[in-house]
Amino acid sequence: MSTQSRPAVLNLIGNTPLIEVTRLDTGPCQLFLKLESQNPGGSIKDRVGLWMIEAAEKDGRLKPGGTIIEATAGNTGLGLALVAQAKGYRIILVVPDKMSTEKILHLKALGAEVRITRSDVCKGHPEYYQDYAARLAAEIPGAFFADQFNNPANPAAHEQSTAPEIWTQSGHAVDAIVVGIGSSGTLTGLTHFFRHASPQTEFILADPVGSVLAGFINHRRIGAVGSWAVEGIGEDFIPPIADLTGIRKAYAITDEESFGTARALLRSEGILGGSSTGTLLAAALRYCREQTEPKRVVTFVCDTGTRYLSKVYNDNWMVDQGLLGRPVYGDLRDVISRRYEDGAVVSVSPQDTLQTAFQRMRYADVSQLPVIDAGHIIGIIDESDLLLRVQASTSHFKDEVLTAMTDALETLAPDAGLDALQRTLERGLVAIIAAKTKFYGLITRFDLINHLRKQYS
Numbered sequence: 245m246s247t248q249s250r251p252a253v254l255n256l257i258g259n260t261p262l263i264e265v266t267r268l269d270t271g272p273c274q275l276f277l278k279l280e281s282q283n284p285g286g287s288i289k290d291r292v293g294l295w296m297i298e299a300a301e302k303d304g305r306l307k308p309g310g311t312i313i314e315a316t317a318g319n320t321g322l323g324l325a326l327v328a329q330a331k332g333y334r335i336i337l338v339v340p341d342k343m344s345t346e347k348i349l350h351l352k353a354l355g356a357e358v359r360i361t362r363s364d365v366c367k368g369h370p371e372y373y374q375d376y377a378a379r380l381a382a383e384i385p386g387a388f389f390a391d392q393f394n395n396p397a398n399p400a401a402h403e404q405s406t407a408p409e410i411w412t413q414s415g416h417a418v419d420a421i422v423v424g425i426g427s428s429g430t431l432t433g434l435t436h437f438f439r440h441a442s443p444q445t446e447f448i449l450a451d452p453v454g455s456v457l458a459g460f461i462n463h464r465r466i467g468a469v470g471s472w473a474v475e476g477i478g479e480d481f482i483p484p485i486a487d488l489t490g491i492r493k494a495y496a497i498t499d500e501e502s503f504g505t506a507r508a509l510l511r512s513e514g515i516l517g518g519s520s521t522g523t524l525l526a527a528a529l530r531y532c533r534e535q536t537e538p539k540r541v542v543t544f545v546c547d548t549g550t551r552y553l554s555k556v557y558n559d560n561w562m563v564d565q566g567l568l569g570r571p572v573y574g575d576l577r578d579v580i581s582r583r584y585e586d587g588a589v590v591s592v593s594p595q596d597t598l599q600t601a602f603q604r605m606r607y608a609d610v611s612q613l614p615v616i617d618a619g620h621i622i623g624i625i626d627e628s629d630l631l632l633r634v635q636a637s638t639s640h641f642k643d644e645v646l647t648a649m650t651d652a653l654e655t656l657a658p659d660a661g662l663d664a665l666q667r668t669l670e671r672g673l674v675a676i677i678a679a680k681t682k683f684y685g686l687i688t689r690f691d692l693i694n695h696l697r698k699q700y701s
């Protein structure tokens with residue numbers, strides 16, 4: 245085996261499958277999904293990582309032993325880190341501090357050096373992630389700043405790989421392509437290719453509500469910037485490399501619809517996509533259903549949903565964000581974050597050991613657990629109950645929960661009202677919502693804050 249050969253993983257980038265949606269209502273159209281989630285780094289950005297690095301190698305901006313630098317909140321960093329590791333470059337990524345732990349761990353596991361910076365500052369501030377990365381690139385000898393927002397190799401990746409793949413896989417018949425915009429590399433690369441190959445192919449923008457891009461396409465004006473939870477697409481400015489001239493129409497999609505559509509895709513077609521896949525698919529389905537003639541439409545599964553298991557695919561998180569509906573009772577049960585009836589309460593039985601109680605608290609990141617016996621709450625065990633026991637002797641980890649729990653419970657009936665809840669919480673207690681023997685769930689101060697936040701937004 246030669247160490248000089250091109251690392252095999254790089255040959256897995258691109259040539260992703262194009263498959264037809266068969267279970268969702270696509271009106272008179274055929275809808276196809278390009279599975280960018282199948283790239284080895286799990287997203288469409290592997291292509292961009294490879295193209296930017298190889299373009300810099302070709303024109304001498306990146307030399308053996310050099311350092312790659314990028315400011316990134318997501319998939320581009322993973323794509324660059326994958327290629328950098330395969331090719332033996334040092335890579336430093338400047339990431340805003342709101343980036344998910346999973347992504348940071350993935351970057352570090354790939355050997356990237358991660359510099360966390362503030363996400364609450366704007367362009368021009370020395371700690372703004374792009375300014376920080378540009379400064380590092382200027383300071384480190386032999387550094388190459390990938391700069392996807394201004395790097396022509398970004399759209400070139402799509403013009404030279406994504407677009408011709410779609411053209412071939414579709415049998416040279418595509419009426420419309422639905423895309424999202426982050427840096428706009430995908431859109432710009434695709435439009436440049438199709439302008440020559442198939443000028444009649446329409447481009448449709450899928451944009452999160454809160455981004456300024458959809459308003460700009462549909463009304464030619466930049467509206468007020470909002471916030472959105474979908475990752476990877478939507479902007480508060482028009483990206484410098486964006487060529488928006490080919491876009492016929494834009495759909496603004498709410499987080500709720502995006503997340504719901506990503507979940508529907510998994511249930512109906514068995515495809516696990518990320519949050520932006522939900523936005524693109526929601527827009528593509530709307531477009532398809534609005535057509536009066538049969539059309540062949542393509543959109544993307546931009547990245548893998550495994551990156552979003554704790555968000556899009558986590559009912560608790562979805563409920564906390566107000567993105568998943570559940571029955572409304574008009575009483576204190578509405579304030580409970582994790583309802584017992586939904587199977588969402590992490591609990592212990594009286595016969596479980598203290599070790600089990602500790603492990604459940606740790607995994608669920610809670611400081612107390614209800615003790616449930618045959619559907620009834622018979623006690624509460626919290627971290628001070630545990631500490632008191634095991635401090636005396638660690639052998640107590642083997643003891644039953646029954647021996648350490650608090651069983652003098654004060655409960656609140658669902659109709660006790662917010663004032664009663666506040667009084668309970670002010671005494672430093674967690675509120676136990678139960679009627680006679682029926683247990684509904686716990687309410688902590690944090691749950692009440694979250695409930696109030698949902699009413700505010």
Ligand SMILES: Cc1ncc(COP(=O)(O)O)c(C=O)c1O
Binds near residue numbers: 289427429431520
């Ligand atoms: C997660 C994700 N990243 C990136 C992109 C593409 O963005 P860009 O405009 O940077 O090519 C998309 C596009 O849909 C996306 O969903």
